[in-house]
Amino acid sequence: MIRILGALIGLGFTVVVLWAFGNGAYSAMTEDVAATAEHEFYLSPKDVDFQHEGAFGTWDLAQVQRGYQVYKEVCAVCHSMKFVAFRDFAEIDYTEEEVKALAAEVQVPGIDPNTGEATMRAGVPTDYFPSPYPNKVAAAAANNNAIPPDLSLMTKARGHGTEYVYSLLTGYGPIPEELSEEFPEFTTPTGLYFNQYFPNLNLAMAPPLTSAGQVTYADGTEATVDQMAKDVSAFLTWTAEPTLVKRKQTGWPVLGFLLFATILAFMSKKYVWSSVKPKTED
Amino acid sequence: MSYPWAREYEPKTGLTKFLDEKLPLPRLVYNAVGAGYPVPRNLSYMWNFGVLAGFFLVVQIVTGIVLAMHYAANAEVAFATTEHIMRDVNWGWLMRYAHANGASFFFIVVYIHIFRGLFYSSYKAPREMIWLLGVVIFLLMMATAFMGYVLPWGQMSFWGAKVITGLFGAIPLVGEPLQVWLLGGFAPDNAALNRFFSLHFLLPFVIAGVVILHIWALHIPGSSNPTGVEVKSESDTLPFHPYYTAKDGFGLGVVLLFFMAMVFFLPNALGHPDNYIEANPLATPAHIVPEWYFWPFYAILRAFTADFILSAKLWGVIAMFASILVWFFLPWLDKSPVRSGHYRPMFRKFFWFGLIPAMIVLFICGGAPAEEPYVMASQIATAYYFLHFLVILPLISSLEKPEPLPYSITEAVLGSDKKAVLGENTTPAV
Amino acid sequence: MADTTGTATPEAAVEHGEDGVRRRDFINIAAIGAAGVGGASVLLPLISQMAPSEDVLAESSTEVDISAIEPGQAIKAIFRKQPLFVRRLTEKEIAEAGAVNAGSLRDPQTLEERTKEGHRDILVTMGVCTHLGCVPLGAAEGEVKGEFGGYFCPCHGSHYDTAGRIRKGPAPTNLEVPEYVFTSDTVIQAG
Numbered sequence: 006m007i008r009i010l011g012a013l014i015g016l017g018f019t020v021v022v023l024w025a026f027g028n029g030a031y032s033a034m035t036e037d038v039a040a041t042a043e044h045e046f047y048l049s050p051k052d053v054d055f056q057h058e059g060a061f062g063t064w065d066l067a068q069v070q071r072g073y074q075v076y077k078e079v080c081a082v083c084h085s086m087k088f089v090a091f092r093d094f095a096e097i098d099y100t101e102e103e104v105k106a107l108a109a110e111v112q113v114p115g116i117d118p119n120t121g122e123a124t125m126r127a128g129v130p131t132d133y134f135p136s137p138y139p140n141k142v143a144a145a146a147a148n149n150n151a152i153p154p155d156l157s158l159m160t161k162a163r164g165h166g167t168e169y170v171y172s173l174l175t176g177y178g179p180i181p182e183e184l185s186e187e188f189p190e191f192t193t194p195t196g197l198y199f200n201q202y203f204p205n206l207n208l209a210m211a212p213p214l215t216s217a218g219q220v221t222y223a224d225g226t227e228a229t230v231d232q233m234a235k236d237v238s239a240f241l242t243w244t245a246e247p248t249l250v251k252r253k254q255t256g257w258p259v260l261g262f263l264l265f266a267t268i269l270a271f272m273s274k275k276y277v278w279s280s281v282k283p284k285t286e287d
Numbered sequence: 288m289s290y291p292w293a294r295e296y297e298p299k300t301g302l303t304k305f306l307d308e309k310l311p312l313p314r315l316v317y318n319a320v321g322a323g324y325p326v327p328r329n330l331s332y333m334w335n336f337g338v339l340a341g342f343f344l345v346v347q348i349v350t351g352i353v354l355a356m357h358y359a360a361n362a363e364v365a366f367a368t369t370e371h372i373m374r375d376v377n378w379g380w381l382m383r384y385a386h387a388n389g390a391s392f393f394f395i396v397v398y399i400h401i402f403r404g405l406f407y408s409s410y411k412a413p414r415e416m417i418w419l420l421g422v423v424i425f426l427l428m429m430a431t432a433f434m435g436y437v438l439p440w441g442q443m444s445f446w447g448a449k450v451i452t453g454l455f456g457a458i459p460l461v462g463e464p465l466q467v468w469l470l471g472g473f474a475p476d477n478a479a480l481n482r483f484f485s486l487h488f489l490l491p492f493v494i495a496g497v498v499i500l501h502i503w504a505l506h507i508p509g510s511s512n513p514t515g516v517e518v519k520s521e522s523d524t525l526p527f528h529p530y531y532t533a534k535d536g537f538g539l540g541v542v543l544l545f546f547m548a549m550v551f552f553l554p555n556a557l558g559h560p561d562n563y564i565e566a567n568p569l570a571t572p573a574h575i576v577p578e579w580y581f582w583p584f585y586a587i588l589r590a591f592t593a594d595f596i597l598s599a600k601l602w603g604v605i606a607m608f609a610s611i612l613v614w615f616f617l618p619w620l621d622k623s624p625v626r627s628g629h630y631r632p633m634f635r636k637f638f639w640f641g642l643i644p645a646m647i648v649l650f651i652c653g654g655a656p657a658e659e660p661y662v663m664a665s666q667i668a669t670a671y672y673f674l675h676f677l678v679i680l681p682l683i684s685s686l687e688k689p690e691p692l693p694y695s696i697t698e699a700v701l702g703s704d705k706k707a708v709l710g711e712n713t714t715p716a717v
Numbered sequence: 718m719a720d721t722t723g724t725a726t727p728e729a730a731v732e733h734g735e736d737g738v739r740r741r742d743f744i745n746i747a748a749i750g751a752a753g754v755g756g757a758s759v760l761l762p763l764i765s766q767m768a769p770s771e772d773v774l775a776e777s778s779t780e781v782d783i784s785a786i787e788p789g790q791a792i793k794a795i796f797r798k799q800p801l802f803v804r805r806l807t808e809k810e811i812a813e814a815g816a817v818n819a820g821s822l823r824d825p826q827t828l829e830e831r832t833k834e835g836h837r838d839i840l841v842t843m844g845v846c847t848h849l850g851c852v853p854l855g856a857a858e859g860e861v862k863g864e865f866g867g868y869f870c871p872c873h874g875s876h877y878d879t880a881g882r883i884r885k886g887p888a889p890t891n892l893e894v895p896e897y898v899f900t901s902d903t904v905i906q907a908g
Binding site: 090092130131269273 | 758
Binding site: 007008011012014015016018019020021022023024025026027028029030033038060088093154155157158161162163164166204245246247248252253255256257259260263264266267270271273274277278281 | 370374533622674
């Protein structure tokens with residue numbers, strides 16, 4: 006009885022899902038699926054090498070520091086970085102004094118101890134990065150309704166995040182001719198910028214890195230657009246996961262020990278079972 | 288309850304004698320996973336996964352309790368406290384990555400455990416209750432995992448909660464009030480986050496309770512084995528300890544190697560980047576996908592794209608739940624007297640060339656965007672899924688002519704020159 | 718108990734001879750030992766995760782502006798999430814504290830040992846009674862200062878004098894003087 010009922014239910018589901026299949030097949034045959042420019046001209050992030058990549062990668066601290074300079078002088082005008090505190094900079098090779106000095110460069114909201122009124126005070130190492138806008142509405146209003154995203158976790162929040170950031174920063178350009186030929190109606194609306202590394206090809210952020218020497222590196226590295234993009238990508242990888250290198254460095258001894266223990270477990274298993282293994286010749 | 292030749296626990300020291308009289312816990316352990324539990328001697332490595340699933344339940348509970356010490360279930364700060372765990376808490380990143388990947392590994396070992404049960408028909412009499420409890424555990428795991436994924440309050444957390452509770456909205460009449468009741472609001476917010484946290488903390492202990500019942504039920508008929516032939520004599524079994532403790536120890540080492548490699552070197556590979564974006568009720572991610580372990584069922588949900596008397600949405604919801612509920616009826620749908628797929632030629636073909644490919648297709652389609660050819664592929668696979676369990680399995684249990692079984696487990700392991708003529712599939716799987 | 722029947726039990730291994738047994742035992746002990754070491758090392762992160770996290774450790778210093786404190790007055794600040802008392806002593810209070818023979822006290826300390834050179838009138842102590850951690854009275858205007866004119870803990874009746882030293886009651890030691898420095902004449906930094 007249960008099997009007859011079961012078969013009926015099974016056939017019922019099959020009929021319904023095949024009906025859906027038939028409908029889908031019919032519309033697939035009769036209607037053209039319009040190709041979209043986003044689908045055909047979006048490019049996956051470029052492959053760039055970074056020292057922190059790979060199972061043995063370590064931070065290029067000089068590069069991360071340069072990246073911070075790019076963030077501070079270019080990105081921070083619009084983008085917040087709310088999960089990073091100045092004290093964290095001790096991890097990328099800044100001394101305690103330098104951390105204090107970096108913190109003191111920014112003004113953070115404070116309270117006047119005498120009157121209780123809201124004021125601004127110089128930052129201290131325990132402060133987190135201040136947001137360039139007081140709230141989301143202000144951020145939207147100042148940026149043509151596109152709120153600049155927080156950058157703390159940006160490289161983890163996108164596939165191949167480090168490469169994505171680099172590709173996006175260096176990926177601005179004119180609309181290619183092939184695209185215009187294939188999709189004549191495709192345009193970049195005013196206030197947006199064409200970028201093939203952005204999923205829908207039109208990005209609200211104006212090209213932030215435009216000319217070589219936009220920042221002046223203290224260590225004398227030539228500040229080409231490519232170099233600045235790479236440096237800031239490395240920096241944002243660090244902000245997204247400050248524990249990245251420590252994690253990999255902890256992983257090796259753990260795996261080594263586990264391998265050793267597993268081999269021992271295998272030998273132990275073999276010895277325990279050796280007395281009951283069937284004889285091959287009998 | 289156990290075989291007559293099972294060894295009896297003999298307390299030797301004063302302390303163990305005292306304990307055995309007052310609270311025979313050592314005796315319980317001895318009989319459950321010690322030398323007092325005789326186990327078929329021919330279990331393959333496929334039989335390791337029950338113990339491994341238990342291990343990952345413990346990993347999840349331990350790391351989960353640790354994370355709960357630092358996490359705050361409030362929509363304002365949930366995302367920030369998760370980042371606090373990742374950045375500031377000592378070893379917090381390790382705890383969180385172990386918990387996130389531990390969930391994935393829990394599902395991997397449980398899926399292998401389930402499909403081992405399907406291939407060897409472990410659900411058949413006298414083991415129906417073990418199977419039923421197992422399906423209950425799986426359902427509880429799915430609920431727990433879903434609610435856990437909401438807690439970091441990233442974009443996928445938020446939209447996953449919205450979409451999955453939206454499924455209940457498909458139920459006629461009571462659907463929408465039910466959805467609002469589940470969320471404690473009109474969209475996921477503090478109320479939903481807090482209750483999900485509370486239940487996410489509670490359910491693992493419920494799972495642990497059902498696991499104890501699952502093991503209890505297992506010890507009544509004893510473990511099945513790759514031949515599917517019941518234990519006949521002492522020579523068919525070995526004591527669990529030291530034989531299977533040693534074997535499980537090795538299996539655990541191998542799985543831990545994979546687990547730790549993921550935790551330390553690819554901790555985010557099984558997650559979705561969008562969950563590192565804080566929840567935003569005003570912007571939906573381009574593709575909402577659940578965690579990978581839900582993909583096959585998510586594909587069944589989305590396979591129903593056309594109305595047929597009922598709305599397509601309702602069909603999808605019914606089919607998704609039915610796809611798991613059908614497992615409850617397997618002991619009564621499959622009437623073949625032979626258990627092991629090794630001796631069932633037709634069943635074997637449908638298993639390897641029907642069910643497994645269908646599951647793989649459903650898995651791929653569940654993770655893919657809702658566009659062709661994924662939708663049509665998932666529809667074919669969904670049809671096969673239901674046909675397999677509800678039509679093919681009952682039919683072949685009548686039609687099929689099983690291959691000859693070995694006389695006993697011992698014979699299957701050691702070979703025999705005098706017993707019944709054996710099929711070629713009797714080589715031991717050990 | 719021949720192996721060929723397949724009925725071997727663990728005892729059968731004994732027949733493998735002395736060396737076999739020893740080697741097998743050694744491997745088993747090593748495997749169990751490795752599992753033990755692995756299990757124990759998991760305890761390290763499990764235990765240390767409960768220690769103060771980095772953001773808590775980083776907030777372990779506090780600056781206090783003392784310019785507005787009049788002699789005889791005290792202020793309460795917060796240092797490591799606990800009250801910090803900063804008090805400007807009057808001439809009379811300094812004299813009282815100095816008149817006591819330090820050696821006769823439960824926790825012998827002089828006022829000089831408890832204040833900084835050049836700022837003898839500034840007494841910085843934790844506002845945490847050394848008995849069981851209550852906040853003593855006496856820092857705010859109008860509060861009871863106890864029998865010795867310093868601080869008084871209402872929980873179990875500990876009296877502290879004008880140098881914050883325990884004089885009467887159950888507290889075992891003087892109010893703790895935290896590490897602090899004068900970053901200027903009017904600002905101290907604790908921690």
